[in-house]
Amino acid sequence: MTAKQLNKDTDKQTGENKKRKELKALGFIIVVLFPVLSIFAIGGYGLIIWLIQAFGGVIPH
Amino acid sequence: MKWFKNLWQTLNKPAKYLTLGSISLTAFIMGVIFWGGFNTAIQATNTEEFCIGCHSMESKPYQELQKTVHWSNHSGVRATCPDCHVPHSWGRKIARKMEASSDVWGWFFKTVNTDEKFESKRLEMASREWGRFDRDDSLACKNCHNYDSMKWEDMSKLAQKQMKRAAEKDQSCVDCHKGIAHILPDMGTARAPELIAEVGTGPSKFDAGQDYFTALTKPLFFSSNGDVEAGTLNVATKVKVLESKDNRVKVAINGWRKKMGAGRVIYLEFGINMLTAQLTKDAARAEGVINGFEEKEDDMTGLKWQRVETELWTDAEYLITEQQPLWDYARDTFRSSCSVCHTQPDEAHFDANTWPGMFQGMIAFVNMDQDTQALVQKYLQQHSSTFVKEKH
DSSP, rough: OHHHHHHHHHHHHHHHHHHHHHHHHIIIIIIIIHHHHHHHHHHHHHHHHHHHHHHHOOOOO | OOHHHHHHHHHHHHSSSSOOOHHHHHHHHHHHHHHHHHHHHHHHHSSHHHOOOSHHHHIIIHHHHTTTTTTTOOTTOOHHHHHHHOOOSSSHHHHHHHHHHHHHHHHHHTTTOSSHHHHHHHHHHHHHHHHHHHHTTHHHTTTTGGGGGGGGGOHHHHHHHHHHHHHHHHHOOOGTTTSSSSSOTTTSOOOOOOHHHHHHHHOSSTTTOOOOSSSOOOOEESSSSSEEEEEETTTOOEEEEEEEEETEEEEEEEEEEESSSSOOOEEEEEEEEEEEEEEOOOHHSSSEEEEEEEEEEEEOOEEEEEEEEEEEEESSSSEESSSSHHHHHHHHHHHHHHHTTTOOOGGGGOOTTHHHHHHHHGGSOOOOHHHHHHHHHHHHHTTTTOOSSSSS
């Protein structure tokens, strides 16, 4: 096995590794992180309206 | 932490192997799935099946609804729970869903899981719901009902008159139509929760020799620890606290009584029928409970009145330091309750002895618990032409 071939193999290996990392990151973000953040954001929005109303504020319909 | 660092390193650089196309496509698809899923889930909590999934909702409000016109009627349109109890606009709906977290709490801790618990909290829950309707002028009703679409000719003369007046002001429907879909809470026996919320329950420590005012109608006792009642002390009455012991205070009550029968009713002033306290017959006859002083004859009725003083015990609660908050609450209640149906007369339009008859004649038309009734009546008497000099 020449040195060049060896290099190519490790390149391929790190490449596979990198691809898996990217996929994992993408999966984490769109399946877990952003949905959770969205739900918190919507919940927070609801909470703010609730609090404004609780303290007697009027929300236009 | 290392995991997070790795993740950040990957995210912080342009993707080397994933194409921009695949990333944006998956993001787009996930966005659609999330938003669709989220709204589907919200929608699922907005169905009647979901509402009556809890036993307490199924066994009480749902059963009560089935006896009303909102359940079945000649047009075949019916209202479901969320039609009236969840706002229809998106933002408010989300806010209401957040509020419902307290319902989950109540479900978890079994707040209203039995008939008795439900009934004892009915007024509180109904008041909260009325508050919601008040806040947006009964928008929940007006999602279906519309003043402009009402056919006046089909209404009775009285209904027309009331409805047209309401339409002019775009009045909130539940101002009058309380208890149309569920059983009305028993207002007559409840102890004025809204009044107490406004004026408070009073101090925990009392200064001897200081004047206090009753925030509710209170029981009177012969001693600091006995159970024998000596009568009742009317709301908004001024008493002087003499001493505190255990959970009771001894109060001095001054007033006038009519010299007839046992003379067990004590009034505020000579010749004026404003209730201060009503003693039991036993208390009124007992030696040394009521101390009588000078007597005067009322020319109007020919009755003899006697100035009296008595000292009795009452629970050390609902005695507040100022009278004005009571009058403020009574004035607001008088104005809002009475103006629902007619222009309310000025307080000073009648004198202190005419108001009780007037007031009692109208009381059947409004929902007012007994404490609030007594308070409003006393407010009217106190601000009648008898005491307020700019007369009619």
